[in-house]
Every structure is written in structure tokens, then in C-alpha cells.
Amino acid sequence: MKNIEILAPAGSLEGMTGAFMAGADAVYMGGPAFGARAYADNPDIAGLLSAIDYAHIHGKRLYLTVNTLLKEEELNTKLYPYLAPLYERGLDAVLVQDMGALCRIREWFPDLPIHASTQMTVVSPGHVKSLKALGVKRIVLARELGIEEIRHIKDTFGGEIECFVHGALCYCYSGQCLFSSMLGGRSGNRGRCAQPCRLPYTLYEEKKMLGTKGENYLLSPKDLCTLEHIPMLCEAGIDSFKIEGRMKRPEYAAFVSYLYRKYADIYLKKGRENYAVDPKDLRALEDLYCRGGFSSGYYKQRNGRNMMALARPNHRGSLVGTVSQCQGGNIIFIADTALNAGDVLMAEKAGDKHTVTLNRDYSPGQKVSISFGTAVSPKSKVYRLYNSALMRDIQDRFFSVKNQEKIYVSFTLLKDLPAKIQLECRDCKVEVEGPVAEKAASQPLTREVVSQKLKKTGNTPFYVDSLDIYMDEDAYLPLTAINHLRREGIEALTEAMLKPYLRGTDGAALTISGKIERQSYSRGEKPLRTALVSRLDMVDTLLKYGDFDQIYLESWLMDSPAGEDAVAKIRDAKKKAVIAMPHIFRENSQKLWEGYVETLRKCSPDGYLVRNMESLEFIQGQGLLENSGFILSDSSLYIMNHSARNYYFSLGVIRETLPLELNYSELLKDCYRGGELIVYGYMPLMVTAQCLYKNTVKCIHSPRELSLKDRYGKSFPVRTVCSHCYNLIYNSLPMVLYDMEDKVGRLQPAAVRFNFTFETPEMIRRILENPRANIFKDFTRGHFNRGVE
Numbered sequence: 001m002k003n004i005e006i007l008a009p010a011g012s013l014e015g016m017t018g019a020f021m022a023g024a025d026a027v028y029m030g031g032p033a034f035g036a037r038a039y040a041d042n043p044d045i046a047g048l049l050s051a052i053d054y055a056h057i058h059g060k061r062l063y064l065t066v067n068t069l070l071k072e073e074e075l076n077t078k079l080y081p082y083l084a085p086l087y088e089r090g091l092d093a094v095l096v097q098d099m100g101a102l103c104r105i106r107e108w109f110p111d112l113p114i115h116a117s118t119q120m121t122v123v124s125p126g127h128v129k130s131l132k133a134l135g136v137k138r139i140v141l142a143r144e145l146g147i148e149e150i151r152h153i154k155d156t157f158g159g160e161i162e163c164f165v166h167g168a169l170c171y172c173y174s175g176q177c178l179f180s181s182m183l184g185g186r187s188g189n190r191g192r193c194a195q196p197c198r199l200p201y202t203l204y205e206e207k208k209m210l211g212t213k214g215e216n217y218l219l220s221p222k223d224l225c226t227l228e229h230i231p232m233l234c235e236a237g238i239d240s241f242k243i244e245g246r247m248k249r250p251e252y253a254a255f256v257s258y259l260y261r262k263y264a265d266i267y268l269k270k271g272r273e274n275y276a277v278d279p280k281d282l283r284a285l286e287d288l289y290c291r292g293g294f295s296s297g298y299y300k301q302r303n304g305r306n307m308m309a310l311a312r313p314n315h316r317g318s319l320v321g322t323v324s325q326c327q328g329g330n331i332i333f334i335a336d337t338a339l340n341a342g343d344v345l346m347a348e349k350a351g352d353k354h355t356v357t358l359n360r361d362y363s364p365g366q367k368v369s370i371s372f373g374t375a376v377s378p379k380s381k382v383y384r385l386y387n388s389a390l391m392r393d394i395q396d397r398f399f400s401v402k403n404q405e406k407i408y409v410s411f412t413l414l415k416d417l418p419a420k421i422q423l424e425c426r427d428c429k430v431e432v433e434g435p436v437a438e439k440a441a442s443q444p445l446t447r448e449v450v451s452q453k454l455k456k457t458g459n460t461p462f463y464v465d466s467l468d469i470y471m472d473e474d475a476y477l478p479l480t481a482i483n484h485l486r487r488e489g490i491e492a493l494t495e496a497m498l499k500p501y502l503r504g505t506d507g508a509a510l511t512i513s514g515k516i517e518r519q520s521y522s523r524g525e526k527p528l529r530t531a532l533v534s535r536l537d538m539v540d541t542l543l544k545y546g547d548f549d550q551i552y553l554e555s556w557l558m559d560s561p562a563g564e565d566a567v568a569k570i571r572d573a574k575k576k577a578v579i580a581m582p583h584i585f586r587e588n589s590q591k592l593w594e595g596y597v598e599t600l601r602k603c604s605p606d607g608y609l610v611r612n613m614e615s616l617e618f619i620q621g622q623g624l625l626e627n628s629g630f631i632l633s634d635s636s637l638y639i640m641n642h643s644a645r646n647y648y649f650s651l652g653v654i655r656e657t658l659p660l661e662l663n664y665s666e667l668l669k670d671c672y673r674g675g676e677l678i679v680y681g682y683m684p685l686m687v688t689a690q691c692l693y694k695n696t697v698k699c700i701h702s703p704r705e706l707s708l709k710d711r712y713g714k715s716f717p718v719r720t721v722c723s724h725c726y727n728l729i730y731n732s733l734p735m736v737l738y739d740m741e742d743k744v745g746r747l748q749p750a751a752v753r754f755n756f757t758f759e760t761p762e763m764i765r766r767i768l769e770n771p772r773a774n775i776f777k778d779f780t781r782g783h784f785n786r787g788v789e
Contacts (some may be wrong), residue, residue, distance in 0.1 A: 011040035018254035023261030026061035038191035090501025101645030119175035125156035154237030167244025211696035215310035225294035284319035287387035342388030406465030413471035440476035528751035583615035663787030681755025
């Protein structure tokens with residue numbers, strides 16, 4: 001069987017060295033820019049160069065994260081000088097989200113392997129195929145995919161597949177989340193997510209509260225743990241097991257890497273029949289970090305409340321006992337496992353502020369009497385948040401010892417000939433000559449003295465595992481010369497081991513690829529007016545009150561024959577009818593829409609608004625544009641720079657929706673002219689595989705409109721899109737730009753769009769009858785004024 005790569009997070013140089021020492025084959029690491037973990041202890045360029053050398057000396061790999069969206073100026077002036085020295089040093093791969101960045105990196109550095117980030121939301125073989133055509137070596141699949149979907153992609157694609165196997169899970173499809181961005185200006189697409197999904201919320205349907213009291217962390221998934229499923233993951237064809245955790249402590253990355261390397265090797269050696277996970281190792285992982293226990297993620301189920309940490313959004317630790325007696329904050333319990341001096345315990349519902357640090361050891365079965373300083377209920381569970389013995393063991397094994405590669409050394413010292421030293425490490429061998437040896441005048445060198453000097457490798461990456469000495473008994477060389485020869489040999493070996501990784505750059509590759517010619521709109525020219533509708537009755541309202549050129553029908557409106565009638569009604573009114581494709585287009589959606597193909601050909605909509613690559617490929621693959629239809633891209637197909645625009649336009653897109661995370665000043669740049677600007681609507685903040693209604697009530701396979709209320713009383717509308725099995729969570733306030741006519745005009749958009757989601761006909765009428773007046777008391781400008789970092 002092939003080896004499985006264990007890919008560890010490295011939020012710091014210490015995290016990298018610990019992970020390598022623990023058995024990780026590679027690490028993914030950010031630098032001072034463009035990484036999805038801007039708040040990690042990322043090294044600077046000099047640190048990255050040293051890290052690349054360190055990885056290569058130890059036979060490991062380092063992948064750099066450039067997995068954020070890049071603005072136009074960043075792509076044109078900052079990305080190349082950022083990557084060039086790392087590329088020259090031998091960077092093993094770059095992890096990318098932005099399609100514009102991907103295309104430019106491929107142009108600038110054609111032999112630098114590119115890995116497509118999970119931020120690209122890759123969920124189908126077609127998307128994988130298109131990325132492979134661009135030269136992408138590896139795909140990090142969306143975490144929401146089931147094992148059979150992964151197997152199908154692997155069988156179809158044949159390239160490298162990377163999947164997350166351990167750590168935190170996002171609630172939203174990665175790359176589709178604007179929650180943190182729109183609420184606080186910290187964009188996940190720019191590496192600055194504030195994790196609002198880990199905060200408490202209450203769910204309502206109309207005025208009725210749904211769910212269970214005390215289960216308020218409705219958007220907080222449990223951590224992923226797949227140790228017990230390694231055979232299944234290997235047999236699905238996954239090439240790289242990715243561990244999440246660049247924001248966690250170095251000990252976490254090291255120990256998790258150690259266990260996944262251990263159990264992957266057990267499976268590869270012994271097979272499925274003899275594979276078993278030691279419960280002690282699972283407990284140790286819980287001690288290290290887990291939210292409300294672990295889940296196997298989406299590999300074996302589509303979604304479900306058993307995947308959610310509904311009662312607690314942070315570290316819970318491992319269960320070590322149940323309270324048998326209590327009086328106020330004083331409790332007694334029987335230890336289920338060995339407890340150590342320095343362990344930190346927490347009682348269920350006592351809260352994180354009330355913890356106890358043990359001052360002695362306890363054996364399994366021993367009575368433990370402690371005080372939490374606050375009332376604790378009988379039969380409460382007691383958890384260990386910090387395992388002092390485990391942390392000491394991790395430190396001793398992976399951080400307190402030198403990570404040195406063994407070398408074979410041969411030393412020759414013959415009279416009247418130059419001294420020679422040969423060093424060999426793995427498949428690399430060097431030889432260095434020194435001064436000519438002389439005949440000893442009095443005291444000759446002994447083998448013991450020579451051996452002692454040659455084995456003094458100090459803080460170098462090597463230790464002498466085998467040493468052969470060939471010398472005349474009366475030969476002599478000064479000890480300083482032997483030391484110098486040893487140092488020269490180690491330097492030569494280091495240089496020889498790193499040399500195969502070095503590359504050169506071609507400055508000519510810096511020329512900016514030609515921009516697509518765009519129609520220019522003067523301030524006096526009126527842009528098209530478009531509207532997106534989420535209910536069929538909205539079509540009648542728009543035709544009555546609005547002067548729209550194009551009307552977009554949400555995907556779920558095509559689930560009934562009335563959707564076909566709406567297309568005809570729009571076209572009869574001499575407007576263009578556009579179908580807005582699903583926000584996520586997985587296998588189930590593709591099968592559903594294969595059943596709609598004949599209907600679509602019959603009603604012949606004028607165009608399609610696509611939110612993902614899967615939809616675009618489906619439309620083209622089914623020949624749905626044969627009657628001169630067109631393709632528009634929505635804001636979720638991120639076009640933050642001209643290179644991304646060029647790519648999507650080369651695939652047939654004729655107009656893009658302008659990014660929601662750029663401000664007015666940024667949108668004024670030439671490369672954004674002629675796009676479509678959303679000037680009104682409740683913007684989707686999350687697209688989720690989890691279902692809020694199912695997790696709080698049950699699955700009824702019927703769409704619901706819900707409200708998610710935060711701790712400040714803000715209500716976020718929720719729509720369950722059951723035909724495609726995903727939820728949409730919208731912003732609590734509508735974005736309103738339509739009253740800023742002057743600024744909108746200066747942007748020269750080809751179209752301005754109104755997104756109608758939950759509005760009543762009366763509300764739509766009021767908006768449309770006086771578009772220069774903002775009728776809303778509470779609203780947002782989105783990022784139009786502020787933008788994101």
C-alpha cells in the first residue's frame with residue numbers, strides 16, 4: 001500500500017519542529033501575508049526560508065498557505081516578491097484559495113506545486129477536473145463531503161486528494177462564510193475570522209422558540225476525530241491526512257501527528273482486520289483538546305445534532321468521574337482514570353471560571369475530594385481540562401530532544417596525503433579534503449581522540465551514527481584542523497542536501513497578462529436593473545412596480561411547475577428570465593437538476609446566475625446555453641482581482657457580481673467597472689450542510705423560514721433549502737446602497753441588483769416606488785464604506 005502523508009498545522013516554528021519530531025511528513029504554515037490564520041505566530045520571510053531548509057534536511061515538506069482572497073493591488077505588486085525567495089529556496093507547495101492568485105502563480109512559477117484550498121469549496125469531480133487542467137497538483141476537498149463522494153472524486157480525478165481528519169470544523173462551507181466579515185469586519189476570506197459561530201444563539205420559528213434549554217451553541221460543531229476510521233479513509237483513496245490547528249499550541253500539533261502517523265502505519269502494516277485504536281489514546285486526545293466530545297464529521301452522515309457541541313463551544317476535556325457526594329462546592333468522586341498533580345479539573349455546569357488544580361496524584365478507583373468554590377449538582381460529570389503528565393510526556397518526547405539526522409562518517413588520515421572526510425545522509429554523499437597529514441614528531445593521534453572530535457556535531461542537524469577511521473598509527477594533524485574539516489564536511493553535506501530543492505526565477509514572468517476588454521459605462525449611461533426573487537409571488541410584484549430588465553429566479557423556485565410558468569411570465573413581459581443556481585451543487589443537486597433539464601430546455605430561460613464551479617460546468621455540460629443563453633457569476637464566485645475575472649470570463653461568464661468585501665474606493669479601480677453591483681438585500685452570511693431545524697426539532701423534508709437570535713437580540717433570518725439539503729443564514733439587516741446614486745454611478749456598473757428574500761409585496765412596493773429614499777430605520781452599508789483588512 002502507498003504511504004499516507006500526515007500533514008500537520010504549524011502556527012509557529014516551534015510547532016513545525018515538534019510536528020516533524022512526532023512523525024508528520026509535512027506541515028502547512030503561513031507567513032507574514034495572505035494566510036488564513038493571520039493571528040497565528042507566523043514567521044517572517046527569513047524564518048520561512050530557515051523553515052524550508054529545516055524541513056528538507058529532515059526529509060520533510062513545507063506547504064505555504066496563500067489561502068485568502070487577494071485584492072488587485074496585492075496581486076499585482078505584492079504576491080510575486082513575497083513568493084519568489086521562497087520558491088527559489090525550494091518551497092514544496094503553495095495552498096491557494098483565490099483563482100486569480102492561482103492563475104498568476106502558475107504563470108510566474110510553473111514548477112511550483114499548487115494545492116487547491118478547502119476554501120475553494122470543491123465538492124464534485126467536475127470542479128476537480130477543471131482545477132487539474134490548470135495544473136493543480138492536489139485538491140483539499142470540502143469538509144462536508146461523505147466518504148462515497150470522496151471515493152467517487154478520487155476514482156474520477158486520479159490526482160492527489162487531501163482531507164481533514166482531526167480538529168475543529170467550521171459550521172459554514174469553508175470559503176462561503178461572511179458572518180465574521182459582515183458583523184465585525186474580520187473576514188474569514190482574509191484570515192481574520194472572529195468565530196461568531198462559537199457564540200450562543202436561540203432559534204425561533206415565528207415567535208416559538210425551538211430546541212432545548214441549555215443547548216444554545218447552535219452553530220458550534222464538535223471537533224473531528226477519525227482515528228477509528230483510518231482504514232475507511234485510506235481505502236477511499238485519500239493521499240494526505242490533514243490536521244487542523246494552526247491556532248493551537250505546538251504540543252497539540254505534535255501529539256495529534258504522532259497518533260495519526262502511528263495508526264496509519266498500523267493499518268498499512270496489518271490491514272483492516274487487525275486494526276484497533278487503544279482507548280487510552282482517544283482519552284489523551286480528549287485531554288489535549290475537544291469540544292463536547294468528538295465526531296467523525298461528515299464522512300458517514302450528511303449532518304446531525306450528534307455532530308454539534310450544543311452545550312459548550314470550547315475545550316471540555318476527558319471525563320474522569322461523576323460526583324457521588326456534594327455539599328456546596330465540595331465534592332467527592334471516584335477517579336475513572338489516573339489523575340496527576342497539576343491536572344486541571346472542571347465540574348459540569350460549574351463553568352470554566354471554577355476549576356481545580358490537583359496537588360497530588362490519584363490512582364484509578366481512588367476517592368477524590370476537592371472544592372470548586374461554587375455549588376455543584378449531584379451526579380455532575382467531572383472533566384479534566386489539562387493533563388499535566390501528558391503534557392510533560394509530549395515535551396520530553398518531541399520538544400526537549402534534538403531532531404538530528406543520522407549520518408555515516410568516514411575519515412582517512414594517511415601520512416603525506418590530504419586528510420579526507422566523507423559524510424553520508426540518506427542518499428546524499430560528500431567528500432572534503434583537508435591539510436596534508438604529517439608524521440607525528442612525538443605524541444601521535446589516537447583513534448579515540450579523533451573519534452571524539454568527529455562526533456562533536458553540536459547544534460547541527462546531524463549526529464554521527466556510524467564512524468569509520470582509516471589512519472596511520474603515526475600520522476598527525478592538529479586537532480583544530482580536524483575540527484575545521486568536520487565543520488566543512490557538515491557544511492558541504494548540508495549544502496548538497498539542499499541543492500536539489502533550489503530553483504531559479506525568470507523575471508520575464510512578471511509581465512501582467514492582458515486584461516479582458518470591458519464595455520465602459522459613462523456616468524450618464526443607465527445600468528441594467530436586475531432583481532433576484534425568492535418567492536414566486538414576488539415576480540408579479542416586480543412586474544407591477546419595478547422597471548427591471550432581468551429577473552432572477554432562486555433555484556428552489558424550479559422545484560415546482562410554477563417555476564416554469566414564472567419564466568414564461570417574465571419573458572412575456574419582455575424581460576429576461578434568469579435562473580439562479582443552487583449555492584452548493586453536490587451530487588444530490590446534480591441528480592435533481594438532471595431531472596429538470598428537459599423543463600429548462602422547454603422554457604428556455606435567457607441565462608443562469610452561477611454561485612459555484614459545479615453549476616457552471618453542469619449548465620455547459622448539459623448544453624443549456626444552446627439557445628444563446630448567458631452566464632452570470634454571483635458574489636460567491638469571488639472575483640477580487642482582474643486575474644480571477646479573466647479566468648471566469650474565459651469559461652463563458654459575461655458579467656460578474658462585484659465582491660461584497662471591497663469598499664467604494666477599491667471598487668473604483670478600472671478592473672471592477674462593468675460588473676453587477678448589489679444595491680439592496682439581506683446578504684447570505686452562511687451556507688451550511690447542517691440544518692438548524694433538524695438539529696433542534698427533526699428533519700421534515702419541508703422548507704422552513706426561521707430566525708436565529710444572538711445574545712444582543714439581533715435576528716438573522718434562516719432558510720432551509722431542503723431540495724438541496726443546505727441552510728442559508730442571512731444578515732440581520734438589509735444592505736442598502738440604492739439611495740447612494742452618485743457613488744454608484746461613479747463605479748460605472750453594468751447592472752444594479754435588488755435581492756428580495758423575505759420582503760412582503762408591500763415592502764417591495766415601497767422600496768421600488770421611491771428608490772432615492774431609504775425607507776429603512778435599521779440597515780447596513782455592508783463593506784461599501786469600511787471594507788476589510
